[in-house]
Amino acid sequence: MADLEGAHKELTNSLLNPRKDTSKKKPPSQLKPSRFRRCRSATSCETPLSSPEPARWVPGKNLFGPIDLSFKLVALLFLFYLLAASTCFYFVGNQMTGKRTNPILDAVYFTIVTMTTLGYGDLVPNSAASKLLACAFVFLGMAVGALFLSKAADQLVEKQEALLVKALNMQMKGGNAEMLKAIETNKAKYKFYSTAVVLVLLMATGIFFLWKVEKLSLVDSFYCVCSTITTLGYGDKSFSSEWGRVFAVFWIVISTLVVAQFFFYLAEWNTEHKQKKLAKWVLTRKTTNVDLEAADFDGNHIVGAPEFILYKLKEIGKITQEDIAVFLEEFENLDVDQSGTLSPNDLEVAQSNQR
Numbered sequence: 001m002a003d004l005e006g007a008h009k010e011l012t013n014s015l016l017n018p019r020k021d022t023s024k025k026k027p028p029s030q031l032k033p034s035r036f037r038r039c040r041s042a043t044s045c046e047t048p049l050s051s052p053e054p055a056r057w058v059p060g061k062n063l064f065g066p067i068d069l070s071f072k073l074v075a076l077l078f079l080f081y082l083l084a085a086s087t088c089f090y091f092v093g094n095q096m097t098g099k100r101t102n103p104i105l106d107a108v109y110f111t112i113v114t115m116t117t118l119g120y121g122d123l124v125p126n127s128a129a130s131k132l133l134a135c136a137f138v139f140l141g142m143a144v145g146a147l148f149l150s151k152a153a154d155q156l157v158e159k160q161e162a163l164l165v166k167a168l169n170m171q172m173k174g175g176n177a178e179m180l181k182a183i184e185t186n187k188a189k190y191k192f193y194s195t196a197v198v199l200v201l202l203m204a205t206g207i208f209f210l211w212k213v214e215k216l217s218l219v220d221s222f223y224c225v226c227s228t229i230t231t232l233g234y235g236d237k238s239f240s241s242e243w244g245r246v247f248a249v250f251w252i253v254i255s256t257l258v259v260a261q262f263f264f265y266l267a268e269w270n271t272e273h274k275q276k277k278l279a280k281w282v283l284t285r286k287t288t289n290v291d292l293e294a295a296d297f298d299g300n301h302i303v304g305a306p307e308f309i310l311y312k313l314k315e316i317g318k319i320t321q322e323d324i325a326v327f328l329e330e331f332e333n334l335d336v337d338q339s340g341t342l343s344p345n346d347l348e349v350a351q352s353n354q355r
Helices: 002-016 069-091 103-115 128-168 176-185 187-212 218-229 242-284 289-295 305-315 321-334 344-353
Strands: 096-098 123-125
Touching: 069 103, 069 128, 103 123, 103 128, 103 242, 123 128, 128 242, 187 218, 187 242, 218 242, 242 305, 289 305, 305 321, 321 344
Parallel strands: none
Antiparallel strands: 096 123
């Protein structure tokens, strides 16, 4: 009697609190015979897969973090180039013609002018040895200088854009998270604005220095600044005094760096603006039967959410048909039992077959 009551109680509980059986799979006859499949994320499993240690996602660099090691190495390489080139040009300094100041300063100044391909012409090699050195260091300088300027520009502009966004979003309560979100949304625009501000300040500083120290007129100062930052270097106006060349050693490197980034971010902003206009047009226009036919990847005359999303991503240029084909091929290789879903067992079998 007690056994019957216990069985009745257990049956009653099972009816009141039914349990879902997740162990059963659909029979093969009910599976969708298509190349495009929907895949749910695999559930966590206590038994680890017999595979090597899984790859870990490495987070991106924090915008407000320290300068990375690669930039330090590039900076050391740049300093080594300056030291080597300046030493060589110092020893052949008597084999150059033009306006002289301090021998060491002239060597460093000539190195900077050569590296940036500025070529004022106020100092000119006048012997076979000095000309060969100039030819060698101009190619090395272009390579090392371009690498250094690229790394330095990333650091400089990111700091400037962070300060600009902080100034524009002083009333935000979200802190750094909101600021980083704003930077990511309008990244190219903020970079362009921040670089434009720095460029204007550098030009103003150069004009003022040439006007006060080099005793040039305001028009000539502006003319010299423009020909310098664009590396045009006509040579009729240049830094001829000792203090002028001290200033030029630092100012030329920074100003040419910023003007290059200015035009780069202008082009990037223009491309981003066109991409946003295309995305807005795609998302706001009406969907037609032609769109549904194009979005029907598996040819079953029914468009699911994944198919529709992939079609829209293709339209705005975020993904291509070739990309989709590669992902589907990887999915089919992992789907060992051809069930249309991925499970830990599928991954284990697929990885064991690859060994």
